Amino acid sequence: MKRRAEPFWWSLFGAGGVMSAMFLPVLLLFFGFAVPFGWIDVPAYEGLRTLLDMFLVKLLLFAIVALSFFHWAHRFRFTLYEGLQLHRFSRTIAFLCYGIAILLSVFACYVMFVL
Amino acid sequence: METIEIEVFRYQPEKGSDPAFQTYEIPLNKDWVILDALNHIKDHIDGSLSFRWSCRMGVCGSCGMVVNGKPVLTCATFLEKFAPGPVRIEPLDNFPVVRDLVIEMSDFLDKLQKVKPWIIREEEGSTEEEYLQTPSQLADYKQYSMCINCMLCYSACPVYGLEPGFTGPAALALAQRYNMDSRDQGNRDRMEALSDDTGMWQCTFVGDCSAVCPKNVDPAGAIQRYKVEGATHWWKTLLLPYGKDR
Amino acid sequence: MDKSVNKQYYRKDMSIFWWTRKWTHIRFILRELTSLSVAFFALEIVLLFFSVSRGPEGYQTFVAVISNPILIILNFIAFVGLIFHSVTWFDLAPKAMVIKVGKRPLPAIVIAGSNYMGWIVVSVLIFWFLTENT
The missing domain is CATH 3.10.20.30 (Beta-grasp domain)
Structure with missing residues (x-):
């Protein structure tokens, strides 16, 4: 059977959909509202640094972030096809969407594991 | 009056x-x-x-x-x-x-053909032989077999409206009706036909097909299940290239 | 088929704004656009790592950035999008996953229900973990 890319991208979309649905709202609630509005004390630098330096935390957050980018890429690709009727540019759009997701994931990997 | x-x-x-x-x-x-x-x-x-x-x-x-x-x-x-x-x-x-x-419905009829909506056996059995099926095996696909080809789902599907090549809800659900039939062995044949850029991956799960279906076939659900199956198959054949291909 | 007959068929074009005409389509397009919220907030997480790697000053900048009214508004929009994404995702998941226990498939409400339970438990745990460990 001919190997096609679509099931691969769809798997990433699905995995990213699960990860972002499960984890992103609470993280945004924490950093986007709880911290700025002072519902809790602003986390001290040392504590946060120790936490973010833990390998498992990094790995989990990298998985969440990278899969979220691919989730966006796949969904947004079809939104452009359908919402703006751009199906005739499907190759360019697919290339751009997945390309951006790959670049962002590489960048995230560098920031999280190298810096 | x-x-x-x-x-x-x-x-x-x-x-x-x-x-x-x-x-x-x-x-x-x-x-x-x-x-x-x-x-x-x-x-x-x-x-x-x-x-x-x-x-x-x-x-x-x-x-x-x-x-x-x-x-x-x-x-x-x-x-x-x-x-x-x-x-x-x-x-x-x-x-x-x-x-x-x-x-004019001939496009729909062509698409029905494309999904091979009949029982496929690897080897033809004898005409004397019966393929027995338990009630629970029947229940696996019965919902998808209720389709009356009324094409309401095609009328409701914006993806079909935008991309007339799309195989569409009823035909994909019918493919699943046979894929999930315990007597059928045509899963791979159909997957090949439905994995191209007119097949299941074009569906973006608007969900209106299932909402308008007068027989509760739920084509949208059938297609999403098909995607999960297609994706699982993709990873399986990648990780186990020498295993049996199904 | 005879082309001259074919030409007489009437074909209605789909408007480019087809997704504004029906409530189900508006809902659909909003659901698809939640992907922007997802990508936007994922970038903020990368930004968090980036600023923390820059030492305490970098982190101060991050706190200042997330406290900026513009970002608070953007985050609020993103949050609404994320919640809509989670709800639609968990609601639709049973369509794609049919889990059989014995001979019967689990009812959709059980799958969606356990998704929601898992979501709430995970969210509470993470929130508690973050407040306790930082």
């Missing part, structure tokens, strides 16, 4: 005129479905009106039309529901219109 206004989409190519709506005033009979109203118009007011129908009981799938913006079986939709009116009746969306409320 109370009356109601019916606005019917008219397209009569032999007259060379543009499509337009024609309004008829008819009795609001509480026992009538939309199809009865159309037959009343054809029999008593305007014999030139064209539309398809056959069984009048929600089985043949011929009388699907768009009523007030929603694709329905006109034989199963009561006129009174739309009182005081007016009721607007159009042909199914996303299909070429031959005349008035009659659409």
